Amino acid sequence: MERKIRILVGKPGLDGHDRGAKVVARALRDAGYEVVYTGLHQTPEMIVSTAIQEDVDAISISILSGAHNYIFPEVVQQLKDKGITDMCIFGGGIIPEEDVLELKKQGVAEIFTPGTPLTGILDWVSKNVKARELL
Amino acid sequence: MENSSSNKYQNWKQKTSEWVKKHPEREKEFVSISNRKIDAVYLPQNPEDPEYQEKIGFPGEYPYTRGVYPSMYRGKFWTMRQFAGFGSARDTNQRFHYLLEHGQTGLSTAFHFPTLMGYDSDSPRARGEVGVCGVAIDTLKDMEILFDRIPLDKVTTSMTINPPAAVLLCMYVALADQQGIPRNKIGGTLQNDILKEYIAQHSYVFPPQPSMRLIVDTFEFCCNEVPRFHPISISGYHIREAGSTAVQELAFTIADGIAYVQAAIERGLNVDDFAPKLSFFWDVHNDFFEEIAKMRAARRMWAKIMRKRFGAKKESSWQMRFHCQTAGVSLTAQQPYNNVVRVTLQALAAVMGGTQSLHTNSLDETLALPSDEAVQIALRTQQIIANESGVTSTVDPLAGSYYVEKLTDDLEAEANHYISKIDTLGGMVRAVELAYPMREIAEASFRFQHQIEKNEKIIVGVNDFTSQNGTTLPILKINDQVEKEQIAALKKVKAERDNQQVQATLQTIKAKTETSENLIPYILEAVKAYASVGEIMGVLREVWGEYRDPCVI
Numbered sequence: 191m192e193r194k195i196r197i198l199v200g201k202p203g204l205d206g207h208d209r210g211a212k213v214v215a216r217a218l219r220d221a222g223y224e225v226v227y228t229g230l231h232q233t234p235e236m237i238v239s240t241a242i243q244e245d246v247d248a249i250s251i252s253i254l255s256g257a258h259n260y261i262f263p264e265v266v267q268q269l270k271d272k273g274i275t276d277m278c279i280f281g282g283g284i285i286p287e288e289d290v291l292e293l294k295k296q297g298v299a300e301i302f303t304p305g306t307p308l309t310g311i312l313d314w315v316s317k318n319v320k321a322r323e324l325l
Numbered sequence: 326m327e328n329s330s331s332n333k334y335q336n337w338k339q340k341t342s343e344w345v346k347k348h349p350e351r352e353k354e355f356v357s358i359s360n361r362k363i364d365a366v367y368l369p370q371n372p373e374d375p376e377y378q379e380k381i382g383f384p385g386e387y388p389y390t391r392g393v394y395p396s397m398y399r400g401k402f403w404t405m406r407q408f409a410g411f412g413s414a415r416d417t418n419q420r421f422h423y424l425l426e427h428g429q430t431g432l433s434t435a436f437h438f439p440t441l442m443g444y445d446s447d448s449p450r451a452r453g454e455v456g457v458c459g460v461a462i463d464t465l466k467d468m469e470i471l472f473d474r475i476p477l478d479k480v481t482t483s484m485t486i487n488p489p490a491a492v493l494l495c496m497y498v499a500l501a502d503q504q505g506i507p508r509n510k511i512g513g514t515l516q517n518d519i520l521k522e523y524i525a526q527h528s529y530v531f532p533p534q535p536s537m538r539l540i541v542d543t544f545e546f547c548c549n550e551v552p553r554f555h556p557i558s559i560s561g562y563h564i565r566e567a568g569s570t571a572v573q574e575l576a577f578t579i580a581d582g583i584a585y586v587q588a589a590i591e592r593g594l595n596v597d598d599f600a601p602k603l604s605f606f607w608d609v610h611n612d613f614f615e616e617i618a619k620m621r622a623a624r625r626m627w628a629k630i631m632r633k634r635f636g637a638k639k640e641s642s643w644q645m646r647f648h649c650q651t652a653g654v655s656l657t658a659q660q661p662y663n664n665v666v667r668v669t670l671q672a673l674a675a676v677m678g679g680t681q682s683l684h685t686n687s688l689d690e691t692l693a694l695p696s697d698e699a700v701q702i703a704l705r706t707q708q709i710i711a712n713e714s715g716v717t718s719t720v721d722p723l724a725g726s727y728y729v730e731k732l733t734d735d736l737e738a739e740a741n742h743y744i745s746k747i748d749t750l751g752g753m754v755r756a757v758e759l760a761y762p763m764r765e766i767a768e769a770s771f772r773f774q775h776q777i778e779k780n781e782k783i784i785v786g787v788n789d790f791t792s793q794n795g796t797t798l799p800i801l802k803i804n805d806q807v808e809k810e811q812i813a814a815l816k817k818v819k820a821e822r823d824n825q826q827v828q829a830t831l832q833t834i835k836a837k838t839e840t841s842e843n844l845i846p847y848i849l850e851a852v853k854a855y856a857s858v859g860e861i862m863g864v865l866r867e868v869w870g871e872y873r874d875p876c877v878i
Contacts, residue, residue, distance in 0.1 A: 204438035204454055206527020209568050209654075212767055213774050215878050229874035230527050231442075233450070255438055256693070256803065260453025286692055286800050304658045304691045305787045307778055 195321050196224040196246040200237040202265075205255030206230055210282060214250065217308045218315065234264040241269075241277065248319045251281035258285050258293065266297040278319050282306065334372045337383040341365075341395040344385065348400045355399060355718040363718040365399055366391070369725060380625070381730070384720045387632070389624040390733065391721035392679040393644040398717035402430075403675075404682040405707045406483060406648065410435030410460035411694050412807045413814075414470035417460040421475060423697060427704055432475070432513075433483040433684060435459035436493070441528045443489045443862030446811040455808035458694070459485075463815045463857045468496040469503075478506045482513040483558070483648070483682075488530035490517035491543050492861050495849040498551060502853075512553035514604055514648070517543055518560045520581040523757045525567035525766065527874065530862060533754050535869040539844065540585065541592045544599045546845040555604040557585060558648060564762075565608035566654045568770020571619045572736055574608060576743030577753075577762045579626055583744070584753040586635055596635050600642035609671040609678070610652040616671070617723055618732035620647070620678030626737055648682035649675035656691045660786035661798055664688040669706050676710055677723055683707055693800045760875045767877055815857065822855040830854050831864050838868045 385395030561578035687695030830851035
């Protein structure tokens with residue numbers, strides 16, 4: 191039997207606005223994924239280390255505080271430093287379009303901005319998040 | 326109404342005319358745009374009707390359903406208080422001056438996340454966050470720059486700050502002391518509402534019990550030292566923004582208020598000494614009548630609670646005064662100019678609901694912090710409602726509407742149901758420990774999202790009436806340099822101050838946590854020695870530990 195895809199939902203930085211993260215976490219769970227929710231106020235280090243411990247296939251990050259230009263690249267880099275390049279990183283939040291383009295160049299697979307319907311996120315996840323080869 | 330000879334109406338008329346003598350109305354005579362005369366207040370046929378008296382009553386009288394003041398905006402408009410803060414203290418000081426020059430009447434400070442969470446700008450936890458979502462304030466030095474050329478005895482300042490509220494209050498007091506302004510001349514509001522942080526906004530540091538102690542300390546200090554300062558703004562705003570219903574916002578906020586009053590009474594404070602200084606803060610969402618009814622119900626509920634549950638004697642203890650902010654969560658990135666219309670409707674509801682102070686959101690806030698131009702439109706929205714719409718010419722114009730009165734009654738009853746449940750659990754502090762309100766909100770928020778997904782609720786420009794052409798707005802960008810400069814400035818302060826004195830004041834704070842003494846005077850000493858927010862909060866963190874997210878999904 192094929193194993194369930196595991197997705198980490200992370201809330202990095204000091205911002206506590208977790209409504210979006212929680213709604214997405216719940217929608218992913220209802221859609222049949224295994225969801226690991228980190229809780230609030232995580233550093234990029236904490237998120238990467240949880241992702242590795244939990245063997246997740248993807249990391250979803252929610253940022254509304256404007257710190258996205260630091261946090262996303264930091265998570266990508268730290269995974270790379272640990273030799274992990276097949277973990278899909280996506281996210282959402284209050285992120286201007288030009289920053290979205292730049293973050294995609296840096297290795298973030300997709301960014302969902304305010305007003306994206308859950309169905310849009312779920313469709314994207316079903317097409318783009320694949321089970322990783324676990325060691 | 327004219328031939329009614331009974332006492333209540335006559336007494337109220339008498340009282341109101343005395344009030345108006347002291348608080349003159351804005352106009353000699355209020356007239357409509359086509360010169361029709363408008364009365365101060367419109368009443369039922371028989372204002373002595375006991376049901377009217379009990380449920381609605383006269384403006385400025387118990388149970389305050391129609392407003393806390395007899396003549397409301399005929400006397401003076403609400404305070405137009407736009408929330409501002411970004412980058413360095415210098416950047417924000419410029420925005421403050423800009424807003425005051427454009428007719429804003431009070432200041433409201435947004436602090437960046439590191440300050441909100443009690444970290445300094447040079448903490449590893451602050452990486453990427455310095456000055457991004459608010460202004461970076463580390464020490465008294467930054468406050469000196471933030472309020473440069475702003476008369477603290479003429480402008481009132483609201484500060485959106487929670488776990489470190491005591492520290493920021495001390496900085497404000499220290500600044501007044503420095504400038505030789507008597508403490509009884511400065512005024513403003515601290516948010517200082519930790520219970521809603523656990524419930525909704527999640528900028529918490531300590532566990533609930535020590536947090537409550539620090540809040541009661543500020544109550545006591547404000548009563549004794551800075552009488553014009555409101556030590557708390559009990560906030561429904563964040564509860565609603567986290568996805569609650571209007572009833573949940575009403576219920577959880579008032580239950581939070583009950584918890585603070587209870588804690589202060591247990592400390593030995595006299596309810597009538599601090600109750601008049603409590604203030605509230607509501608979110609104003611899209612549902613026009615429901616929002617107005619929410620504010621009317623809130624006033625009535627609070628009046629009854631203060632009078633009957635807590636035995637407050639003074640009228641000012643029964644009056645719920647509040648600030649409103651239009652619902653940030655209702656704004657959309659798609660077709661951002663639609664947000665101006667949403668904000669207008671919400672602001673109108675706040676005014677019809679009788680707010681004392683209002684922040685209108687800017688159209689670009691789903692994209693970034695507001696630009697100067699966007700914030701000006703938001704402020705103009707308030708000015709147009711105040712000066713052009715005519716809704717400020719008569720008090721509580723929707724009273725007596727079958728729909729509004731029924732909604733007011735229903736919201737009150739449903740909110741009371743929640744409050745009874747929280748009482749059964751042992752009060753709000755306990756309910757928070759059990760994550761009860763968090764679960765209720767998560768449920769409501771998920772339900773709402775589903776209604777949007779299924780198009781049961783329409784958001785114009787998002788799930789209906791969409792358009793292909795995107796709108797590009799000018800966005801306020803925070804310069805990456807802010808972080809470097811702020812860290813350098815902090816280093817300089819730390820190098821130039823008397824570090825021995827700082828350590829001594831920090832050790833005193835630590836020692837005093839073991840006693841039941843009020844901590845504020847000791848925090849004030851540390852602040853005056855230029856101890857930083859992170860250092861003072863760090864000492865308290867060592868003693869009290871940190872609260873952790875219960876991770877309710």
